[in-house]
Amino acid sequence: MNEIRGWLDRLVNKQGAVQSWADRRRVEALELVAQAGNDAAWIGLSRHCNGFVREVAVRELNRTRSPDALVALIDRLNDWVPQVRDLAAAGLKQYLSPSRAPALLAALEPLIALEARQRVDHGPTLMAVRTVLQSPLVREEVYRHFLTRQGKAARYLFDLLLECDAEPEALLRAALAHRELTVRLMAVAACKQLPAYQARPLLAEALPRPGAIVRVCVLRALLPLLDDPRDVLRDALLDASRGVRGFACWAAPRSGLDAAALLTERLQGDMPVTKKGWLGILGLADELNVELDMQWLEKALRSDYPTVRESAVLQLRDGHLSLLFEMLDDPSDRVFSASIARLGKQPWSSLKELDSKLSQRWHALPAARREAILGLLPAWQQLAFLLARLDAETDLQAFWLRQLAHWCDRQYLMVDPVTPRIEREAAAEQLMQLAAQGLLSIEKVQRIL
Numbered sequence: 001m002n003e004i005r006g007w008l009d010r011l012v013n014k015q016g017a018v019q020s021w022a023d024r025r026r027v028e029a030l031e032l033v034a035q036a037g038n039d040a041a042w043i044g045l046s047r048h049c050n051g052f053v054r055e056v057a058v059r060e061l062n063r064t065r066s067p068d069a070l071v072a073l074i075d076r077l078n079d080w081v082p083q084v085r086d087l088a089a090a091g092l093k094q095y096l097s098p099s100r101a102p103a104l105l106a107a108l109e110p111l112i113a114l115e116a117r118q119r120v121d122h123g124p125t126l127m128a129v130r131t132v133l134q135s136p137l138v139r140e141e142v143y144r145h146f147l148t149r150q151g152k153a154a155r156y157l158f159d160l161l162l163e164c165d166a167e168p169e170a171l172l173r174a175a176l177a178h179r180e181l182t183v184r185l186m187a188v189a190a191c192k193q194l195p196a197y198q199a200r201p202l203l204a205e206a207l208p209r210p211g212a213i214v215r216v217c218v219l220r221a222l223l224p225l226l227d228d229p230r231d232v233l234r235d236a237l238l239d240a241s242r243g244v245r246g247f248a249c250w251a252a253p254r255s256g257l258d259a260a261a262l263l264t265e266r267l268q269g270d271m272p273v274t275k276k277g278w279l280g281i282l283g284l285a286d287e288l289n290v291e292l293d294m295q296w297l298e299k300a301l302r303s304d305y306p307t308v309r310e311s312a313v314l315q316l317r318d319g320h321l322s323l324l325f326e327m328l329d330d331p332s333d334r335v336f337s338a339s340i341a342r343l344g345k346q347p348w349s350s351l352k353e354l355d356s357k358l359s360q361r362w363h364a365l366p367a368a369r370r371e372a373i374l375g376l377l378p379a380w381q382q383l384a385f386l387l388a389r390l391d392a393e394t395d396l397q398a399f400w401l402r403q404l405a406h407w408c409d410r411q412y413l414m415v416d417p418v419t420p421r422i423e424r425e426a427a428a429e430q431l432m433q434l435a436a437q438g439l440l441s442i443e444k445v446q447r448i449l
Helices: 003-013 021-035 039-045 051-061 065-074 084-095 098-106 108-114 123-133 138-149 151-163 169-176 181-191 196-206 214-225 230-237 242-251 257-268 275-288 292-302 306-315 317-326 333-343 353-361 367-374 379-392 394-410 422-436 441-447
Strands: none
Touching: 003 422, 021 065, 021 367, 039 051, 039 230, 039 257, 051 065, 051 084, 051 230, 065 084, 065 098, 065 108, 098 108, 098 123, 098 181, 108 123, 108 151, 123 138, 123 151, 138 151, 138 169, 151 181, 169 181, 181 196, 196 257, 196 333, 214 230, 214 292, 230 242, 242 275, 257 275, 257 422, 275 292, 275 306, 292 306, 292 317, 306 333, 317 333, 333 367, 353 379, 367 379, 379 394, 379 422, 394 422, 394 441, 422 441
16 A cells, blocks of 8 residues: 555656646545555546546555456456556456466456457457366366356356366256256257267257247257157147247158147047146147137136136137137136137127126226226227216216226227217217216317217
8 A cells, every 4th residue: 555655656756746637637546545445445446537546446456366356457457548457457367377266257247248348359368267267176166156157157157168078968968957048058059069879868858848949949959860750749749838839840741740640639538637738739729720629628718727728718719709708707817818819809790798798897897807898899889888887877977987088088090880870979979968068078079079
């Protein structure tokens, strides 16, 4: 500390009287240095706008050995002042030994980010760090860090370990089970470079693990390595994942496998009891556009799993309107949304039952659900429904007037080729009467009429 202050004093005395801008900056540096008392203060000063302050801070951080100090030095490697960069590079060299690997691993993210900074060429620095982390002395520690890291750090460590591993099977097995999806994808690509006898068991072991994107890549890499891929494809065709099924449907004809015959054979057996079993059958039927028997659909619609019920709703045909109406009462929002989507494709003339359903359950339904059901009706029939409720429930006049005002706010363009003109005119006249009585805003009424 005294050496640093003496260095600054000599800089000031060398210039004589404090007059120039540079002299004032040095004086400012001296004042800040006098107040710094610990590593945290020096780390903060290493980011100061005054280059003299940063230079002093980096000099002091070079005396410290800690992960936080290393992160600050890495940041200064890209400083716009050459002297600061040179000091930071000299400080970093003290960490380039296997004994300092824990600090390098703790500062991995800033080191990776340094590669994208282009003020100077950081390639030699990054290569030196990489060489240290690839040392056999620290491999176990680097491997432990790899297993717990995510994102760019996990990808960097995997690539680093793979590069210097003469027998990578154990590393690839761990990478194929890694929690970072992108690492698993990198591991699949690496397996393709192995001999078939080494890659086959690794990929087969990884195939059942969660992650549809990875599983599709695993399946794509595994099939060419198998003497007879049809057993794997049979399981894939009935997989719960849409992506896996889609790839299997593409690959099945190329291996002499008939997906439709497989589905027919499966439907002759017992109904599944697991969610994955149901999703596989319902999904393959949807892929092949095969209509399931009603007993299968009704069983699926009563499943305990919302995803199975949703998939079954999407399988219902135009003749199953009564079942679609029933599924509007499902407690799951995703099943309800699927039912709304299917009913939205039906002709308006087939949705008259919704009037009575809404009348009976309007107050019990959540606002989002009743608005979604009401939205299935033609625009003028929505208005007619609200006006009818206003007349029928006179004790709730204020409530229904709010509903009408809210409905008017949501309207932009009234598209309704179904409601007869005489009914539209009657609803419009009733709406104007409410506006004339001051019960509704005339501006809202005029905007939609």
